[in-house]
Amino acid sequence: MPVNLVATPAAELFPVPxxxxxxxEAGVRKAHRKxxxxxxxxxxxxxxxxxxxxxxxxxxxxxxxxxxxxxxxxRAMLINTGNANAGTGDDGLVRARSTCIALARLLEIAPxxxxxxxxxxxxxxxxxxxxxxxxxxxxDAAKQDSWAQAxxxxxxxxxxPKAFSRRVSVSGKTVTITGxxxxxxxxxxxxxxxxxxxxxxxCIAPALMAxxxxxxxxxxxxxxxxxxxxxxNDSFVVVATxxxxxxxxxxxxxxxxxxxxxxxxxxxxxxxxxxxxxxEGATKFITVRxxxxxxxxxxxxxAYAIAHSPLVKTAFFASxxxxxxxxxxxxYAGIADLDQxxxxxxxxxxxxxxxxxxxxxxxxxxxxxxxxQSEITVRVVLGRGEAVDTVWTCDFSYDYVKINADYRx
Amino acid sequence: MPVNLVATPAAELFPVPxxxxxxxEAGVRKAHRKxxxxxxxxxxxxxxxxxxxxxxxxxxxxxxxxxxxxxxxxRAMLINTGNANAGTGDDGLVRARSTCIALARLLEIAPxxxxxxxxxxxxxxxxxxxxxxxxxxxxDAAKQDSWAQAxxxxxxxxxxPKAFSRRVSVSGKTVTITGxxxxxxxxxxxxxxxxxxxxxxxCIAPALMAxxxxxxxxxxxxxxxxxxxxxxNDSFVVVATxxxxxxxxxxxxxxxxxxxxxxxxxxxxxxxxxxxxxxEGATKFITVRxxxxxxxxxxxxxAYAIAHSPLVKTAFFASxxxxxxxxxxxxYAGIADLDQxxxxxxxxxxxxxxxxxxxxxxxxxxxxxxxxQSEITVRVVLGRGEAVDTVWTCDFSYDYVKINADYRx
Numbered sequence: 101m102p103v104n105l106v107a108t109p110a111a112e113l114f115p116v117p118x119x120x121x122x123x124x125e126a127g128v129r130k131a132h133r134k135x136x137x138x139x140x141x142x143x144x145x146x147x148x149x150x151x152x153x154x155x156x157x158x159x160x161x162x163x164x165x166x167x168x169x170x171x172x173x174x175r176a177m178l179i180n181t182g183n184a185n186a187g188t189g190d191d192g193l194v195r196a197r198s199t200c201i202a203l204a205r206l207l208e209i210a211p212x213x214x215x216x217x218x219x220x221x222x223x224x225x226x227x228x229x230x231x232x233x234x235x236x237x238x239x240d241a242a243k244q245d246s247w248a249q250a251x252x253x254x255x256x257x258x259x260x261p262k263a264f265s266r267r268v269s270v271s272g273k274t275v276t277i278t279g280x281x282x283x284x285x286x287x288x289x290x291x292x293x294x295x296x297x298x299x300x301x302x303c304i305a306p307a308l309m310a311x312x313x314x315x316x317x318x319x320x321x322x323x324x325x326x327x328x329x330x331x332x333n334d335s336f337v338v339v340a341t342x343x344x345x346x347x348x349x350x351x352x353x354x355x356x357x358x359x360x361x362x363x364x365x366x367x368x369x370x371x372x373x374x375x376x377x378x379x380e381g382a383t384k385f386i387t388v389r390x391x392x393x394x395x396x397x398x399x400x401x402x403a404y405a406i407a408h409s410p411l412v413k414t415a416f417f418a419s420x421x422x423x424x425x426x427x428x429x430x431x432y433a434g435i436a437d438l439d440q441x442x443x444x445x446x447x448x449x450x451x452x453x454x455x456x457x458x459x460x461x462x463x464x465x466x467x468x469x470x471x472x473q474s475e476i477t478v479r480v481v482l483g484r485g486e487a488v489d490t491v492w493t494c495d496f497s498y499d500y501v502k503i504n505a506d507y508r509x
Numbered sequence: 510m511p512v513n514l515v516a517t518p519a520a521e522l523f524p525v526p527x528x529x530x531x532x533x534e535a536g537v538r539k540a541h542r543k544x545x546x547x548x549x550x551x552x553x554x555x556x557x558x559x560x561x562x563x564x565x566x567x568x569x570x571x572x573x574x575x576x577x578x579x580x581x582x583x584r585a586m587l588i589n590t591g592n593a594n595a596g597t598g599d600d601g602l603v604r605a606r607s608t609c610i611a612l613a614r615l616l617e618i619a620p621x622x623x624x625x626x627x628x629x630x631x632x633x634x635x636x637x638x639x640x641x642x643x644x645x646x647x648x649d650a651a652k653q654d655s656w657a658q659a660x661x662x663x664x665x666x667x668x669x670p671k672a673f674s675r676r677v678s679v680s681g682k683t684v685t686i687t688g689x690x691x692x693x694x695x696x697x698x699x700x701x702x703x704x705x706x707x708x709x710x711x712c713i714a715p716a717l718m719a720x721x722x723x724x725x726x727x728x729x730x731x732x733x734x735x736x737x738x739x740x741x742n743d744s745f746v747v748v749a750t751x752x753x754x755x756x757x758x759x760x761x762x763x764x765x766x767x768x769x770x771x772x773x774x775x776x777x778x779x780x781x782x783x784x785x786x787x788x789e790g791a792t793k794f795i796t797v798r799x800x801x802x803x804x805x806x807x808x809x810x811x812a813y814a815i816a817h818s819p820l821v822k823t824a825f826f827a828s829x830x831x832x833x834x835x836x837x838x839x840x841y842a843g844i845a846d847l848d849q850x851x852x853x854x855x856x857x858x859x860x861x862x863x864x865x866x867x868x869x870x871x872x873x874x875x876x877x878x879x880x881x882q883s884e885i886t887v888r889v890v891l892g893r894g895e896a897v898d899t900v901w902t903c904d905f906s907y908d909y910v911k912i913n914a915d916y917r918x
Contacts, residue, residue, distance in 0.1 A: 153841070154837060154840035154841045155839075155840040155841070155842075155844060155845075155847040155849060156836050156837055156839055156840025156841075156847075156849045156852075156865070157840065157849075184833070186833060186836070186837070187833045187836040187837075187862060187865070187866060187867065188866050188867065189850065189864060189865050189866020189867070190850075190866065191866060192866065221831070221833065222831075222833020222834065222836065222837060223832060223833035223836065223862065223866075223867050224833075224867070225867075327818075327819045327820060331837065332833075332836075332837045332840060409736075410736045410819070410905075410909070410913070411736060411913055414909075414910050414913035414914045415913070415914070417910065417914050418913075418914035420914065422630070422631075423632060424593070424595060424596045424630065424631020424632035424633075424741075425631065427565050427595070427596040427631065427632065427741070428563060428565055428595070428596075428631060428739070428740065428741045430564075430565055431563035431564040431565025431566065431739075431741060432562070432563045432564070432565075432739035433564075435564060436564075438564035438565075440564060440565045440566075441598065441599075443565075453596060453632065455598060456565070456596065456598050457596060457597050457598020457599065457600060457601065457632075458596065458597065458598070458632050458633070458634070496819075496910065497910060498907050498910050498911070500819070500823075500910070501823050501826065501905065501906060501907050501909075501910060502907070504819070504820055504823035504824070504827075505823045505824070505826050505827035505829065
């Protein structure tokens with residue numbers, strides 16, 4: 101069961117001028133499943149993206165990098181579920197390119213203007229012929245108000261489609277931001293999540309677009325984990341169609357720039373957190389905030405050690421305030437000169453450990469009360485400096501094992 | 510259910526001259542449980558040990574380090590289950606020391622000649638009064654042939670006591686090696702396992718004893734993982750009582766040195782592997798061998814990425830040859846310049862992936878056959894050099910979650 105996550109109603113997902121989605125059934129892995137989505141962008145759109153740092157990255161990720169590097173101006177993306185086209189060697193690259201070539205021919209653009217994305221089972225050949233055969237139907241279906249359907253079409257083990265929309269005013273014009281994401285397992289993005297797509301009609305100068313995906317990912321997708329497994333296919337794309345009609349944003353420090361960036365980050369973070377809320381088997385949403393580090397990097401390192409510990413995650417599943425497991429994870433996080441006698445641990449507002457030992461005023465009933473909640477904040481104070489970082493994760497339940505033991509069946 | 514592990518019969522556990530075990534019920538956490546063990550060493554014994562690298566190391570680990578550093582000659586150890594005395598701050602240190610002082614007084618030795626060990630729940634005060642009250646009874650019970658009882662007395666979530674014995678001939682004298690270990694969860698030793706004790710009556714020169722525990726751990730306890738959680742209490746102790754009557758070993762390169770070292774390593778490895786075989790919820794014993802790396806360190810890094818991946822571990826539990834998950838783990842193991850097109854993957858003798866992609870001759874039925882076995886070797890060839898390393902792990906089942914969600918209840 102997802103944790104405090106319901107699908108955003110289609111009516112609350114605002115179309116983004118310049119963006120259309122076409123969705124169809126291509127029979128990639130199973131019949132009667134909307135498994136092929138095409139995203140079409142008007143000319144003049146700018147695109148930025150980040151991809152998995154997994155060295156075993158999937159063929160479509162390699163092709164995306166090549167095509168973005170060419171700089172011809174991206175006009176289309178195609179996304180299939182059911183097959184990740186990863187661990188497929190040269191054959192996988194050929195098949196990913198062939199789908200781009202086919203879509204480019206239908207749209208009368210260059211293949212380098214198409215980005216391919218795949219998600220699903222690893223190490224099986226991509227049925228590129230069925231994908232290519234499905235493209236004309238996807239194009240026929242293309243329209244602006246299909247974000248809700250796109251969020252559904254890119255799901256794999258997700259139980260809830262993930263889509264969010266915001267509108268902000270920029271220089272007197274209304275700007276729309278809408279995004280979708282998917283992913284529930286193999287989630288420890290190291291650049292981006294399994295798949296995330298955001299678009300805005302805002303006018304953003306090219307210099308600001310370059311690096312925007314990374315900047316947004318650093319505050320969102322790069323701060324979530326379900327199981328610590330960094331996928332082969334993680335991709336996060338941000339599109340600006342430049343159609344909102346306001347003067348281009350040339351600095352994020354300006355009032356308009358700040359307002360837009362805040363709204364972009366809000367949507368990115370909602371999309372990333374939604375992946376954790378719908379994490380495989382998740383019953384709780386846990387915020388791990390580490391304060392008082394020398395650097396944000398070491399805070400993040402400690403936060404991830406806690407967020408990845410199977411013992412911590414099963415204790416949250418059981419609502420058991422067996423909180424020494426959190427201290428153990430802090431200890432093995434890899435900070436060589438950590439002084440345990442300076443460490444405090446809070447569960448929401450309850451002070452559990454003080455100066456590295458159980459706080460004399462801590463009553464287990466207080467810890468147990470917080471552990472019952474569906475949203476919990478773990479706060480660790482390292483007592484070494486002023487830096488802070490936060491990651492979001494979920495607990496570890498029977499259903500995680502069930503889902504991953506049964507995934508292919 | 511442990512994987513191909515049964516308790517060694519008491520008759521096959523040879524006493525080590527110079528070593529006695531006394532075991533009793535002290536009511537540390539629960540009544541009617543043998544939870545306090547005292548290990549007594551004859552004068553002249555030498556001791557080496559390694560401890561957890563967890564910065565949140567337990568109070569007894571800190572006291573052990575102090576006492577070993579004093580160099581007075583260790584004469585006794587005391588081990589309690591039920592309480593880890595970790596995350597207990599200064600109070601934990603005071604209590605650990607008080608148990609050493611009490612035992613030293615009874616034995617008329619210095620407190621610095623006693624090493625304390627604790628295992629159990631973290632962040633609860635050690636009931637040192639009950640431990641101290643139990644010491645006289647433990648001493649009364651002390652005898653040479655209690656290794657089997659000691660292996661049982663140090664268990665926590667273990668389901669099988671872990672003890673192994675070997676005899677080797679050194680310069681015409683029979684030398685005995687006997688050891689015990691415990692641990693089933695929070696197992697990713699970074700120096701040693703939860704608890705491991707080995708003794709031999711061999712005569713080993715002091716210069717060789719220093720560092721022996723670390724050397725043995727590097728080939729045994731430091732190569733196993735259950736859940737990736739490095740404990741606060743990991744301790745591994747090697748004792749040589751020097752009573753076997755042969756000329757002291759002064760070099761491991763000599764014929765006698767080699768024979769002894771091989772036997773010592775064999776016992777250490779059996780003890781370490783037994784912990785994985787009895788890993789919480791384990792149904793399979795998995796050897797992960799990584800070859801063709803530039804350094805053994807990078808091979809170990811890749812092996813641990815595979816061994817820690819919840820997705821890989823649940824696939825083994827399900828006997829599902831969803832082997833792309835292994836490639837994904839290789840990819841995120843952190844080797845920045847890894848070339849995926851050179852990687853081969855074997856499951857036992859079955860070649861699954863060749864040059865980074867599915868091997869054309871691979872039939873899923875062959876992978877499925879190997880996955881059904883209770884002992885499986887994953888072999889990854891990196892194609893970058895000549896280095897090799899191996900780690901041992903188990904799968905990840907419903908029972909892991911069950912055991913860890915219920916542990917304290």
